[in-house]
Amino acid sequence: MNKILKTAILSITLFSLVLPTAKAKGDYYPSMTALYADNKEGVHYTREWKQQEAKYSTGSSLVADSNIFVAALHGGSIEMGTTELALATSGEIDGFNADKGTLSNQTKHDFFNFNGMNPPGQNGNLHVTASNYDDKDALRLVEQNKVGVAFHGCTDAQPTGGYNGYKAILIGGLDTDLKILMEKRLKQAGFNAYITNQELYDGDMPQNLINKTSRKAGLQFEMTTSMRASLFGTNTREKRRTTTNSDFWHLTNTIREALLEYEKGLN
Numbered sequence: 649m650n651k652i653l654k655t656a657i658l659s660i661t662l663f664s665l666v667l668p669t670a671k672a673k674g675d676y677y678p679s680m681t682a683l684y685a686d687n688k689e690g691v692h693y694t695r696e697w698k699q700q701e702a703k704y705s706t707g708s709s710l711v712a713d714s715n716i717f718v719a720a721l722h723g724g725s726i727e728m729g730t731t732e733l734a735l736a737t738s739g740e741i742d743g744f745n746a747d748k749g750t751l752s753n754q755t756k757h758d759f760f761n762f763n764g765m766n767p768p769g770q771n772g773n774l775h776v777t778a779s780n781y782d783d784k785d786a787l788r789l790v791e792q793n794k795v796g797v798a799f800h801g802c803t804d805a806q807p808t809g810g811y812n813g814y815k816a817i818l819i820g821g822l823d824t825d826l827k828i829l830m831e832k833r834l835k836q837a838g839f840n841a842y843i844t845n846q847e848l849y850d851g852d853m854p855q856n857l858i859n860k861t862s863r864k865a866g867l868q869f870e871m872t873t874s875m876r877a878s879l880f881g882t883n884t885r886e887k888r889r890t891t892t893n894s895d896f897w898h899l900t901n902t903i904r905e906a907l908l909e910y911e912k913g914l915n
């Protein structure tokens with residue numbers, strides 16, 4: 649009996665020691681590796697990525713690979729709308745409706761999306777914070793690009809410091825010059841966008857996946873719920889990409905043009 653009791657006490661002690669660390673970050677899994685070991689691809693989640701390639705043929709001009717990487721690390725039904733924004737920003741709009749707008753240029757960028765496929769409201773355990781994001785394909789893609797941009801979602805109530813969360817775009821990450829340019833271009837385009845210093849959303853950790861570009865700096869967007877919801881006619885995983893509205897294309901094109909402007913300045 650003593651032995652059983654001791655084992656029970658030891659188990660409880662170990663459990664208590666382990667649990668707070670995992671809970672401190674608010675995530676169920678400490679890494680994508682742990683998530684993949686416990687969930688089934690194609691059932692609980694899907695992944696999609698593309699590495700755009702340079703193309704040349706005699707008589708045609710060289711089409712160079714861009715130096716830009718775009719990601720939705722918590723897409724699908726986790727942070728709704730971020731997958732659609734990442735796809736369109738990377739220039740991949742197959743299957744999107746085109747009656748309310750389209751891309752202003754044809755440039756394509758590398759992308760990586762992780763999509764939660766559980767029913768809405770049951771995808772919380774599929775959120776692994778960007779600084780613990782050890783997906784090998786996402787890492788390889790971000791590391792071989794100079795510029796990185798990741799789309800995330802937060803609620804309207806989460807921005808603090810006097811900022812209004814209604815249709816807000818918080819800009820974070822370690823790529824300071826890109827953040828300044830992006831804020832300027834988004835504001836000029838009429839969006840409620842600002843560079844955030846808020847601890848949870850400023851994306852200032854070097855371990856954050858988007859800061860692992862070849863320049864060791866990237867940009868992340870935290871778009872509030874009302875911001876993302878305002879871009880689609882029907883805000884469901886199945887219908888978002890076929891019900892994009894003119895604001896979706898206005899936002900996507902503004903971001904794409906700012907990224908291209910910034911990339912040009914790096915060369």
Ligand SMILES: [Zn+2]
Nearest residue numbers: 722727800801
């Ligand atoms: Zn996120």
